[in-house]
Amino acid sequence: MDLFLAPASYVNPMASLDQSARLEANEITRRDDELTGFTPRQIVDGWFENERVRALFLYLATMWGLDYDLEGLGYLVPLMINRGWHYRLCQGGSHHLAHLMSKVIYENGGMILASTDVKRIVVDDGEAKGVEMVDGEFIEAGKFVCSSLNPQQTFLELVGEQHLEEELATRTNEWQYSDWSLFTVHLAMDEAPRFKVAESDPELNNALIYILGYEGEEDLVNHFEAIKRGELVEGGFNCCFPSVHDPLRAPSGRHIGLISQEAPYNLSNGGPEAWYRVRRQHVERCKSTLSKYAPNIIEENIIWDYISTPLDIENKFPDMKQGCFKQGAYLPLQMGYFRPNEYCCQHSSPINRLYMCGACTHSGGMITFGPGYCATEKIAEDLGIEKWWPEPDCVRVAREAGLL
Numbered sequence: 001m002d003l004f005l006a007p008a009s010y011v012n013p014m015a016s017l018d019q020s021a022r023l024e025a026n027e028i029t030r031r032d033d034e035l036t037g038f039t040p041r042q043i044v045d046g047w048f049e050n051e052r053v054r055a056l057f058l059y060l061a062t063m064w065g066l067d068y069d070l071e072g073l074g075y076l077v078p079l080m081i082n083r084g085w086h087y088r089l090c091q092g093g094s095h096h097l098a099h100l101m102s103k104v105i106y107e108n109g110g111m112i113l114a115s116t117d118v119k120r121i122v123v124d125d126g127e128a129k130g131v132e133m134v135d136g137e138f139i140e141a142g143k144f145v146c147s148s149l150n151p152q153q154t155f156l157e158l159v160g161e162q163h164l165e166e167e168l169a170t171r172t173n174e175w176q177y178s179d180w181s182l183f184t185v186h187l188a189m190d191e192a193p194r195f196k197v198a199e200s201d202p203e204l205n206n207a208l209i210y211i212l213g214y215e216g217e218e219d220l221v222n223h224f225e226a227i228k229r230g231e232l233v234e235g236g237f238n239c240c241f242p243s244v245h246d247p248l249r250a251p252s253g254r255h256i257g258l259i260s261q262e263a264p265y266n267l268s269n270g271g272p273e274a275w276y277r278v279r280r281q282h283v284e285r286c287k288s289t290l291s292k293y294a295p296n297i298i299e300e301n302i303i304w305d306y307i308s309t310p311l312d313i314e315n316k317f318p319d320m321k322q323g324c325f326k327q328g329a330y331l332p333l334q335m336g337y338f339r340p341n342e343y344c345c346q347h348s349s350p351i352n353r354l355y356m357c358g359a360c361t362h363s364g365g366m367i368t369f370g371p372g373y374c375a376t377e378k379i380a381e382d383l384g385i386e387k388w389w390p391e392p393d394c395v396r397v398a399r400e401a402g403l404l
């Protein structure tokens, strides 16, 4: 993690063979490179014997969308486990993070136009000239346009296929979204959960994240196989109770919780729209699983809930098609040098002055700031802008070790 995986999130990717050669030259990173050809399940089974421990680590490795039977991305398993291990809460709620960042934009003379959509990226003579909004307003690109949307939106919907070279159009048409997304339930509760397991160790009532519902690896695999078939069954999930750690999140003495469960977008019985019919029934399944582990979380103790399905994610964020919160699946041909494709992996694109910075670019999804940081570096280099930010220490160390 320290030597390569973490710093690599903040540097544009190099071609796989070149990267492999560097990793092979170092005793520690060689071990990570050797994982590449293994599936997450093979890796976890090779490391752990206990069924519950296997279920825990396989969940951490796959919860953000790495398929446990997928070959070719095994080097990411330690990264995924590490992220699950280092969960953080934003004090006061995660909206503070977005507000703080928008403050920085305004303080530096920028502006955010909300409640409006970009209809078109205007391209003329192979160069991005600006964007046209849905209300017809044209905003001229000062020096560049940078899209944080997925490649199909950016190139097929906004730029238009007539401006694309055939190879880029083909790769963009081939882009794939994840098979599974997230079903989340926010809870308002009269009491904090009291977990059965905490009877032997009260400190366990203060954990940040709980992974419940899988007593062994087989339970997890059976659940995920049902998800892949588009079926909703009783299954495990992770959950967090922020007010236990940050009491101001709820009125005095009361609590909030969040259940996050991997779930299909396309339901076998009725497609995505069927979510509107079955979501209430599915919440009840999740609550019943929670109460098996925390018996005081029963209906009388739950004041309110708010449900979000994979379809709701897509409706809210058009870039997260099929509810894919990484804007595109993690597949060998969609990661590293191939994310979102070999023509745009350095965050620039074959269209002059058009850049990309969303989760569909390196280093992928989640609130890591990796794609935005790498895109900013690239734009600054191309435009000859003097960087006023320092290189992260971990990147410097990895460069000095010859790994990046």
Ligand SMILES: Cc1cc2nc3c(=O)[nH]c(=O)nc-3n(C[C@H](O)[C@H](O)[C@H](O)COP(=O)(O)OP(=O)(O)OC[C@H]3O[C@@H](n4cnc5c(N)ncnc54)[C@H](O)[C@@H]3O)c2cc1C
Residues within 6 Å of the ligand: 116, 117, 118, 119, 148, 149, 182, 184, 308, 313, 316, 317, 318, 319, 320, 325, 326, 327, 357, 358, 359, 360, 364, 365, 366, 367, 368
């Ligand atoms: C339910 C859920 C829970 C998650 N939990 C976590 C978590 O706990 N930890 C974590 O690290 N990550 C989490 N993620 C993942 C994380 O939120 C995403 O990976 C991340 O937001 C991707 O950032 P982005 O900037 O690429 O895309 P986005 O955050 O989706 O930003 C793109 C923006 O563009 C807007 N947009 C789309 N189309 C247009 C258009 N035509 N014109 C103008 N604007 C447009 C969208 O509305 C959106 O606001 C979660 C995601 C979801 C959905």
